[in-house]
Amino acid sequence: MKIAFLADPLSGFKIYKDSTFAMMREAVRRGHRIFAFEQRHMALEDGIVTADVTEITLTGEPDEWYRLGAQQSTRLSEFDAVLERKDPPFDMEYVYGTQLLDIAEAQGARVFNKPSAIRDHNEKLAILQFPQFTSPTLVSSDLARLRAFHAQHGDVIFKPLDGMGGAGIFRIKADGMNLGSVIEMLTELGTRTIMAQKYIPAIVHGDKRILVIDGKPVPFALARIPQGDEVRGNLAAGGIGRAQPLTERDREIAEALGPLLAARGLLLVGLDVIGEFLTEVNVTSPTCFQEITDQAGFDVAAMFIEALECRVGQAAGQG
Missing domain, CATH: 3.40.50.20 (Rossmann fold)
Known part of the structure; x- marks a missing residue:
């Protein structure tokens, strides 16, 4: 090819x-x-x-x-x-x-x-199609709504809808310290839509990247574990990656979403899961191939290129 x-x-x-x-x-x-x-x-x-x-x-x-x-x-x-x-x-x-x-x-x-x-x-908004797998979430630009969501849940993550690598993510705890400044900055005084999610304590065990190739999950995830006082597990934000087998819940999420997303034309997807909850659906340029291969011995690139060969072969046959 x-x-x-x-x-x-x-x-x-x-x-x-x-x-x-x-x-x-x-x-x-x-x-x-x-x-x-x-x-x-x-x-x-x-x-x-x-x-x-x-x-x-x-x-x-x-x-x-x-x-x-x-x-x-x-x-x-x-x-x-x-x-x-x-x-x-x-x-x-x-x-x-x-x-x-x-x-x-x-x-x-x-x-x-x-x-x-x-x-x-959208890598943040796509999770809203699968509410059975998500933690409480609000999408809004309204400052009053965002404040009310924080008042209800007490410990909340706020993030932009167009970021990557953990950029622009803030955690506001129950004391509400800097809540006003954060939501005013992220929404640009109520003119930009952002996402708020109830904080998931399991982040201390890692933000897991689950790769799904042509609808099938790679059997190992990369848990990106925050370091020190950092709330973000993203590798770009200093997180440490640790390959680990999929849990029963990881597999449940991946097997529910995988065939549906593949049918929509998404050959490669990176699902982000914290604890029991789906937090993002990455479709632009999902990563973590080499970290999983190096640590777990599973050749992710081989699985991907084989799937690509099959897709191209099927398309050629139909043509």
């Missing part, structure tokens, strides 16, 4: 932990050709979506880990698969990129995750 990765600049990859790199390495091991481009390299001209793509050769070296071929303008429909692996922020530029990918799909491109499905599944 020819696989094109829509990603952030390769020069910024930390290959010892980067999940996109793990996908690339496994694809090459299986004999596939890999290409890369950034969102700024896409264009629609004369009705056709193209990108200035570059073929990648992996060197096996830790520092200069790739060599680039000549950049060529190529129709996205000429690839067997296009993998959307651009990190948030999920701003309007990101949305425009998914809309170009929509048009490319109509021209025959096979894009994973499906761009319209990415748009339809």
Whole structure:
């Protein structure tokens, strides 16, 4: 296969932990050709979506880990698969990129995750489709409602709807210290919608990332454990990752959501679970492949590329 990765600049990859790199390495091991481009390299001209793509050769070296071929303008429909692996922020530029990918799909491109499905599944709001798995939650920009929610539950997490890596997350305890300042800042004085969730004490045991590939859960989660006085377990916020087998509840959540999300065009999903509760549904560029593989010995990248091969094969057969 020819696989094109829509990603952030390769020069910024930390290959010892980067999940996109793990996908690339496994694809090459299986004999596939890999290409890369950034969102700024896409264009629609004369009705056709193209990108200035570059073929990648992996060197096996830790520092200069790739060599680039000549950049060529190529129709996205000429690839067997296009993998959307651009990190948030999920701003309007990101949305425009998914809309170009929509048009490319109509021209025959096979894009994973499906761009319209990415748009339809805000990583915070998507949990509200599954209230049986969530802790008490409020979505609002109204300062009075947010204050009342805190008064009701006493210990609350407030977070923006468009953040990543734990950015902008605040815990306000029962004493209400800084409540006004936090909700005024996050809502920009009541003009931006945010999420409030009842604090889940089980966060001390980790914010678990459960990877679901084509509807099936990876058998190990990565529990991202907060350090010191930090409330956030995100690795980007200093959390320590610990691979562990899925619990019965983890598997219940993953098996309930997995087939439904796969049917919507989401080949790879990262479910975030704290204790018994679903807290996020990550669909943009879910990570933790290498941490799980290194610690648990389960080859997540192999499972993913095999699923991709099956999806592409099925699409080709239908075509």
